[in-house]
Amino acid sequence: MNLQDIEKYDLGDFYHTDSDNPVYPGADFTTWKANMASVFGLFEPSLAAGPAPRTQLATRAGKQSVINLTSYNYLGLAQHPEVVQASIEALKAFGTGACGSPMLSGMTVLHRELESSLASFAQREQALLFNSGNAGAIGMISAMLRRGDVAVMDEHSHICLIEGAKLCGAKLQMFAHNDASDLDRILEKNKGCRRVVIIEALYSMHGDFADLASLVPVARNHGVDVVLDEAHSILAVGANGRGAAELYGVEGDVALSYGTFSKAFGNIGAYLAGADEALDYIRFYANTYVFSVALPPAVVAGVKAALEVATRDNDLRVRLHDNADYLRSALHSLGISTGSSNSHIVPIVLGSGRRLLYELTHELREQGLFVAPVDYPSVPEDQLRFRACVTSAHTKSDLDDALNIIEDVVVPRLRARAC
Numbered sequence: 001m002n003l004q005d006i007e008k009y010d011l012g013d014f015y016h017t018d019s020d021n022p023v024y025p026g027a028d029f030t031t032w033k034a035n036m037a038s039v040f041g042l043f044e045p046s047l048a049a050g051p052a053p054r055t056q057l058a059t060r061a062g063k064q065s066v067i068n069l070t071s072y073n074y075l076g077l078a079q080h081p082e083v084v085q086a087s088i089e090a091l092k093a094f095g096t097g098a099c100g101s102p103m104l105s106g107m108t109v110l111h112r113e114l115e116s117s118l119a120s121f122a123q124r125e126q127a128l129l130f131n132s133g134n135a136g137a138i139g140m141i142s143a144m145l146r147r148g149d150v151a152v153m154d155e156h157s158h159i160c161l162i163e164g165a166k167l168c169g170a171k172l173q174m175f176a177h178n179d180a181s182d183l184d185r186i187l188e189k190n191k192g193c194r195r196v197v198i199i200e201a202l203y204s205m206h207g208d209f210a211d212l213a214s215l216v217p218v219a220r221n222h223g224v225d226v227v228l229d230e231a232h233s234i235l236a237v238g239a240n241g242r243g244a245a246e247l248y249g250v251e252g253d254v255a256l257s258y259g260t261f262s263k264a265f266g267n268i269g270a271y272l273a274g275a276d277e278a279l280d281y282i283r284f285y286a287n288t289y290v291f292s293v294a295l296p297p298a299v300v301a302g303v304k305a306a307l308e309v310a311t312r313d314n315d316l317r318v319r320l321h322d323n324a325d326y327l328r329s330a331l332h333s334l335g336i337s338t339g340s341s342n343s344h345i346v347p348i349v350l351g352s353g354r355r356l357l358y359e360l361t362h363e364l365r366e367q368g369l370f371v372a373p374v375d376y377p378s379v380p381e382d383q384l385r386f387r388a389c390v391t392s393a394h395t396k397s398d399l400d401d402a403l404n405i406i407e408d409v410v411v412p413r414l415r416a417r418a419c
């Protein structure tokens with residue numbers, strides 16, 4: 001491994017490169033990337049099977065069996081027989097693509113059925129479908145806000161929320177993570193402007209929930225509406241799967257509820273649910289909706305089936321939370337920090353040391369554990385980590401095997417560093 005530059009540079013250093021031609025980066029980036037080949041080789045791994053608890057990675061040496069703690073398939077629905085069957089039937093009936101923007105020809109009866117199922121599930125008047133969580137977030141925020149408006153967000157917010165606000169020229173104001181008094185200060189400071197508070201319900205790199213019980217009343221006291229991004233929490237938490245808003249009892253104070261199909265639904269796409277008055281407008285001004293081909297019918301049918309399976313009873317969620325608690329407490333007993341996680345996203349926090357992060361990623365994969373390395377700038381430089389995603393489909397034996405690998409590979413390195 002030629003990792004001479006590993007502690008010195010990160011991707012942030014090459015946002016501007018030594019190049020006069022924007023199509024090609026400068027030699028500085030190309031040289032650094034070549035030096036870091038063993039690190040870059042860890043990203044964009046190819047799975048040779050589905051995102052199940054035990055899957056296979058395609059490697060140069062062939063297929064490697066691994067325990068998977070990386071996929072967002074929180075309820076195991078990506079491979080649920082009813083979900084797969086629904087998609088197969090839609091594929092046979094409608095073919096592969098929607099072949100048109102929703103405004104012109106991309107909607108089918110399946111899309112309309114899903115909109116209506118989602119609206120009833122979310123207990124809202126209307127739901128709008130997007131092709132991805134990222135596109136939906138950018139689309140809905142840029143549809144609502146204009147230059148001079150203020151988007152107020154938590155400092156840990158996902159990049160797509162930030163980019164939505166930047167795209168429409170709104171002023172972006174970040175409050176300290178989960179700090180209700182800082183939110184109050186920012187709303188007060190921007191009094192007189194049109195403001196909206198956009199909150200991520202469950203933080204994807206830290207695994208902690210937004211403190212909705214404190215934050216939402218502050219926004220409402222200022223007369224400001226709340227938009228909640230439930231990307232990682234919808235279906236996965238709440239007695240009926242209605243996400244963190246249901247879990248923390250704030251549904252009535254959330255104006256717009258946003259969720260993705262890419263996590264617990266085990267698919268792709270997103271939805272926004274809210275009042276007719278709000279969505280009738282956003283539908284025409286969200287460019288990522290209007291000017292993009294609609295979701296494929298087979299995806300739509302799979303998402304609808306996933307919604308049905310996940311809301312039939314609470315079994316999958318109970319198993320998910322039980323598995324998350326099991327993994328988290330076993331990691332603690334190994335002396336490993338899981339940071340502020342209180343959900344099914346369980347970070348394995350290493351601290352500083354990029355070299356350690358990537359060396360351990362290689363060793364874990366060699367030992368058969370597939371877990372995602374998370375580097376700066378996704379997390380602070382002194383909080384580098386692995387992000388373990390638990391699912392309801394993991395058995396205790398999957399988790400025990402993963403823990404044994406972590407005990408053999410990670411624990412000795414952390415102990416040696418502490419000495």
Ligand SMILES: Cc1ncc(COP(=O)(O)O)c(C=O)c1O
Pocket residue numbers: 132133134135137158160200204229231232260261262268269270
């Ligand atoms: C909070 C949040 N919102 C939106 C997205 C984007 O969703 P998608 O991956 O479906 O594009 C993500 C992705 O992980 C996310 O964490």
